[in-house]
Amino acid sequence: MPQSLDSLNQNHSLADRLRFEAGEGGLTRAVITTDTCTGSAYLHGGHVASWRPTGGEEVLWLSGKSNYATGQPIRGGVPICFPWFGPNANDPAAPAHGTVRTRAWGVARTAADHTGVTITFHTAEPPWDVRLAVTFGKTLTTALVIVNDSETQATCEAALHTYFTVGDVKQARITGLSNTAYLDKVGGLNRRNQGSDPITFTAETDRVYLNTTARVTLEDPALRRRIILTKRGSDATVVWNPWIDKAAKMPDFGDHEWPGMCCIETANVGDHAMTLAPGASHTMSATIHAESL
């Protein structure tokens, strides 16, 4: 049974800090206002759509062409890719990036403390029980907690597919992934090495950085901002910008929007897929912090 707006507001709103409303496309979203930030998250996909620290600009990016409809992903914010990433290896007809980003989740609980407001979303994708706890405060933390709720071992992939707003992606630099190996998804699946240079964007970029657990920094001179991303329980990092041709091919992505975004995804995909014993759980989390340059 989907939770109605009335029941969500009765059971899970937090005075002056969190309320539920009909958002884009009539989809239900939580709206958060605290001393340290504003933000929003849709029950559809357990999808964080906005986070703006007080005194700063919006950190997440949303396409003006995004769909907001059951069965469709929201383009931007933080889609949750689960239980597979990209195309399904065994079923080409299955949706890209799994099943949970295109359906309504429930709200399990909400809470507030000195770090901010936390909303915990819940969904099930047998054999998986899936929770996403999002803390909106001076930092934004998204924690995906999966439990193998079955009697047999099971394997899955996951990504917190975070879209960041940048002033100009051609001037942006990502540090923290130097001297790591990556799978280059543009023009085949070639294994390459990043070398000592920071990542810059000069063409379509779609890479899975392997064995990467360290902090990553996105420097954005055009917005005079630095975004710092730390993570736990994640061994892979995906970096994506569609550039001109791919953006033009995506109906839910504006043709001229690509310079204003890039994705840095906290992930466990490919060789870093997770295999969990019956009853076992895994938490993968990302914390984002923004500061002026």
Ligand code: BG6
């Ligand atoms: C990235 C993938 O994570 O997501 C890309 O590495 C993909 O290959 C991109 O194009 C967007 O995927 P989608 O399904 O949201 O269009």
